[in-house]
Amino acid sequence: MLYDLEGKADSVELRDYIRIFQKSWVLIAVFLFLGIGAAAGYSIIQTPKYSSSAKVFVSTSGGSSVSDLQQGNTFTQQRVKTYADLTTTPIVLLPVISELGLDLSSTELANMITASAPLDTTLIEISVTNVDAALSAEIATAVSENLAKAVENIETASNETGAESPVKLTLVQHAEVPQTPVSPNVPLNIALGALVGLALGIGLAVLKEALDNRIRNERDIELISEAPILGGIVFDPKASERPLIVHDDPKSPRAESFRTLRTNLQFLDIGRENRSFVITSSIQGEGKSTTVANLAITLADAGARVLVVDADLRRPKLHEYLGLEGAVGLTDLLIGRAEPSDVIQPWGKGDLFVLPAGKIPPNPSELLGSEALVTLLAEFNRAFDIVLFDSAPLLPVTDAAILARLVGGTIVVCAAGKTHKGQLKGALANLSNVDTPVSGIVITMLPTKGPDAYGYGRYGYSYGYGDTGEPTESSPKVVASRP
Known part of the structure; x- marks a missing residue:
């Protein structure tokens, strides 16, 4: 799928x-x-700090009519804010310092005091915060009492008739010693x-x-390319020890990943006359060659006649993974030194055949773009159901891009957690420059745990296995189309 x-x-x-x-x-x-x-x-x-509060009521005297009372109340509300501001002035605080014997300046004491007048009321709430709970209560009460005296003196002095002050401040709530700190x-x-x-x-x-600019999952690839994701190969820490996981451990999740890839590859093969694919990557070490080898084995197990060609004429690895002699191979065919029947080697019990790279030539790009390869490709397509080319990475050299122009499709391998987004973009751009569309992308080294964990059922069908590790009757069996 x-x-x-x-x-x-x-x-x-x-x-x-x-x-x-x-x-x-x-x-x-x-x-x-x-x-x-x-x-x-x-x-x-x-250091814990305690807060204690006292309340002062502000009232006016004079007048007994309703109008006089309303005017007096309005006058009082207007003056309350002024009296609250007066609380932290030296005229109020200096007597408090003297009475309580505080070793503080009026400025230092003012920093401990806050006075507020709730809107539309004639109350002033005076709060004192200090590290000493008892002292905070004493200061709050003393400030309230001295505020009342100060206001009375000021209002009396400002009265031209010399009569008593019409404003009176009454301490209606004495400060209590707090039991719990307010800070911290x-x-x-x-x-x-x-x-x-x-x-x-x-x-x-x-x-x-x-x-982190590395490819992590299929979503990162979706943001870069519209090419379909053919499958994901889970990470195996022992991959270097057992590169042919489909052959060595057919029941493992990683082996199942290759079977899912095989299933998805069938959809790309429908109606194609050229049933050859070049499999490449952006850089070295993304699992390109092991992907080719394991995919070829699964295709052969499903009944297809498969040819694997090691077209990486710079660092050939397939013959090592498959345990074959690699002294002669593709390069010998391209220069006319040998015939296909002389160098193509069978592998395993199924219809899987391998064409090693042969000797490393000085001009790989020229050989891969030659007419000799076009002729060979036509012959391979007639003789085999599927031909897989393992090619060099796209970014270091142009070999894969040249080969991609000749084959039926191109599959790009991308290693999760290793390949950078810019590298994948560059590799796809190289293919686009030679007018070669990408048939699909395979993600390798996907983690099996964590948010980027890979579940192979996402990309295809699930399989059932018997005790022998072979597919059961309920398992889908994919056979590549023949001409």
Whole structure:
């Protein structure tokens, strides 16, 4: 089943953020706990402070009519704000310092005091914050009493008749000694620390993801190319020890990945006269040659007559993976030194045949673009159901691009976690420059755990196996089309 590229724009941002969280949850958790720890530590080293409040009622005298009372109330509300501001002035604070014997200046004492007047009321609330709970209550009460005296003196002095002040401040709530500190607010500090730590962790995770330019999953490829994703090959830490996983461990998830790739390749083969494919990659080490070898084995197991050609005339590897003699091969055919029947070697029990690269020539690009190869390709297409060419990477040399112009299709191998997005773009651009469309992309080295984990059922059908490791009757069997 070819991967569907339609309808992939919905919920992209949310999905990406969820993926980042899944990948970097350890980093985010570390910063979260660091933020909580920093907030808790800050709260512990802070000296507790206590706050005590007293309330003063402001009233006016004179007049008994309703109109006089309304005017007096309006006058009082207008003056309350002024009296609240008067609380932190030296005229009020200096007597308090003297009475309580405080070793403070009026400015230092003013910094401990806040006075507020609620809207549409004639109350003034005076709060004092200090490290000494009892002292904060004493200061709040003393400030309230001295404010009343100061206002009375000021209003009396400003009265031209010399009569008593019409304004009176009454202490209606004495300050009480607080039992619990108001600072530090440990729950609030920890909540803020957790929020800051979480924000930093998420920010660093997003930044890390933005700076990571490597291909991670099929979505990264979708953003670069519209070519179908034919399949994904899961990562195997022992791949170098057992490159032919389909042959060595047919029940493994990685072997199943190649069978899924085989199934998807069938769709590309429908109606084609030229049933040859060049398999290449952007750079070295992306699993290109092992993909060719394992795919060829699965095709042969499904009943197809397959020819694998090692067209990497710079660093040939196929003969080593398959355990064959590679001294003679494709180069000998291209220069007319040998016939196909002399150098093509059978492999395994099925109809799988291998054409090694032969000796490394000084001019690989010229040989691969020669008329001799065109003639050979036509002969191969007549004799085999599918022909797979293992070619050199696209970015270092032009061999694969030249060969891609001659064959029926091009498959690009991309290694998850290794290939950079720019490298894949460059490789696809090289094919586009020679007017060669990409038949499909195969992702290798996909992780089996984590947010980028690969489930092979996503790209094709699932298979059942008996005790022998061979496909059961319920398993689909793919046979490449014949001319």
